[in-house]
Amino acid sequence: MAATQTVPQQPQHCNFASILPRHGVVTLFGYGIKVHVDRGHLTLQDGIGVVRREVRLPRVGHALQRLVVIGSDGMVSLGALRWLADQDAAFVMLDRDGKVLLTTVPVRPSDARLRRSQALAESTGASLQLTRELIAQKLSGQEKVAQDKLKRLDIADCISSFRSQVDVAKGTPTIRRCESLGAKAYWSAWRDIPVAFPRRELPRVPHHWKVFGTRESPLTNSPRLAVNPANAILNYLYAILEAEARLAAATLGLDPGLGVLHLDSRTRDSLACDLMEPVRPLVDSYLLDWLTRGPLKREWFFEQRDGNCRLMGPFAQTIAETALSWRRAVAPYAERAARIFWANAKSASNHLSPATRLTQSYRRMARGKEPVPSVPEVPHAPRLCKLCGTFIRGHQKVCSVCAPTNSKEALIKAAHKGRIASQTPKVLARLAEKQRSHQIAQRNWNPADQPDWLREAAFDEKIRPRLADVTVSTIALTLGVSLPYASDIRAGRRRPHPRHWLTLARLAAVSSDA
Template sequence: MLYAANIHARDVADEWAIRAENWLAELEELQKPRRLRERNSNSLILAGHGNSLRVEKGALIIKHGFTHYPQKQECRRYFKGDLELPRIIVLLDGSGSLSFDVLDWLAEQSIALARIKASGDVAIVASGDGFAADQTKIDWQRETLACPKRRMAFVQDLIAGKLRNSIATLSGHLPQTVDTDAAIARAERGIAELGRPLDDLQQVRAIEGECASLYFRAWRHLRPQWKISKRYPVPDSWLTYRGRSSVHECKPENRRATDPINAMLNYGYAVIHSKLQVIAIADGYSPLLGIMHRQKRTSVSYILDMLEPERPRVDAAILDFVQSRTFTGADFILRKDGACRLSPQLARVVAQLV
């Protein structure tokens, strides 16, 4: 019995390793080639356990974490001013270490560092450009927030942009069905409604909410392709897309994804959130002065504003990815609380997509 159990455990580990290597190969294909004299535009995505960043003889040494066995640890060496330097380094969950020297080195080379939790939440973003506050832009944020008319105009334009991008995603990245047509029609009406004067923010939220409901209803026809395995069984709830909200939340929220598609969306949104925060800070805006979103004082509310029209673009990338791949249970981790998490190498691929 013990021998049989060992054989089964080895087979399971082998399948995990094969899937990890497959995603690693795909990650390489997603890398955009760098043109001569052009700075590398790809993000560096780190995952797994044992990530290490240190400065040695003036160079940055990065060792990737381990995600499966057997695996040869990948090591990169970057010199100052190297055109191969990434503009942002994203740490996806996992574990590891870095030193104060590394933070100084990254700041000197204008490289941002972002840490994203396994849940898809952004833990921290450290911009290599620092906070280059532009008083004119911060005054614009404050004045727009303080003036109800200007605030409404900003919010209406923001959500109208989101709806326009939603139409592009619905028409170009989903099968055309009755639900898709209904979602597009409602989004078009929503854009027209947002083009007229409205009294308060709740009206905008109501229009956005109705459009979002029909938008994700059109996703119900998604049927991800699965390679069914006894070693890695797949829950029935993963075979179709049931909606954006988590089935384990009392409120219609999606912070704790319970299916693969929502887990991928959370990661995608988190990566874009990190990049937008880096850009906003570098451009001189305050990430705390949100205009549509007004949450806790410590919340980067302005980044949530900027994220709204970008969400449908992330959706489009995830939709194309889901509909062109065959997954296995080894690509995901089902936690004891029912939450779904991506395997480390799949998470790297999803992060690179956006």
């Protein structure tokens, strides 16, 4: 027997919005993610509920270099992976907490001798050499951030001292210690950095979200599971960087799991973590510029019941668009690691060296260009109105709707500060001294010294009209009066003391013959 319909069901229609590669990256999030090939086109679908997105990318002109999937609800076909490999595009899968789950890169020819020398790096000395170079570069970057952006010269000097110790370190444990102490000093300078939100959203923002705080989460006693937006963004940026470092190592034929600085672990790729180290200050600088330039939106984040702060899907998509910038930043260090491993290999040929697939350095040098291309600018973070949170363009801080309110508040604040500044003992003492000097000058002035032609009528008819050609600052400086008083004299709102008339006549080029 068929069940009767007791609740009317409304048909649901999915409105598909388009997905376009931004900065060479497409990010999929939500539920029911689908990645498959249909008639030679790569078809991508994602979304939540009836809000879906879809795109069909042809094999030519798609501009796709990275496909990032956030979450694990959906399907990816083998044909789609083959399509990405044919187009030299990488596939990255991230968990919703930012953990790197999977990376794939097109398979390239590799040399087993390079991986063998990587495995023997500890005994050949390559491990110490590479560790020293990576950590020295990282500490130099942290020193620059502390000095130029955080304006903490004391922290920069402290990091510089650890940087000098790395150059003479005899072993990897000493370098690890210098890196740890340098990081402790570095992150202490970040503790009180404010994190702004639009004024209208402040009632919904937890108090501990309004500062950067510490890198150590109270949930894990480590950077994992951040409890505020700033650290959550940084963790996600690091996850993107880790994926790019893993892809870079695999592209060069290295084993991403055999590290030199980070110890072997089944839960991470140690070499990828090693290659991340010198690029971390660039990521930190990007986040710091974002935090100091404008506010964040409350809707970009959500808080779990244990206090863990997570990024919403659309905002995580914006973060993922920086992937290619970190790829270009980590590429020189990955190739440097390959050269160090190769140079210490016993069977390495003198006339051969690992291919520079990431930077194309050999090809660039053959064309007379710089061997390593400059790191491109990271995509700009979205700018928001500091009052309502609306997206704005240019260098404005408020939108056109909030501009009048912001201007009014700025004038009120400036007036309040001016009133406070005008009542300080120092200012009042200067004002009293100025008034006494004017009173003395008036008492010492003799009306008999005034020319006979210089009377009130002459001042009003001859001198005052010509003062329009004299600047207010010139009048104030010549008479020794304030700028507002000089402006009133020039505009005719006030008549100065007769002792000033002759001086004003000279400024206006008025004589008895005029």
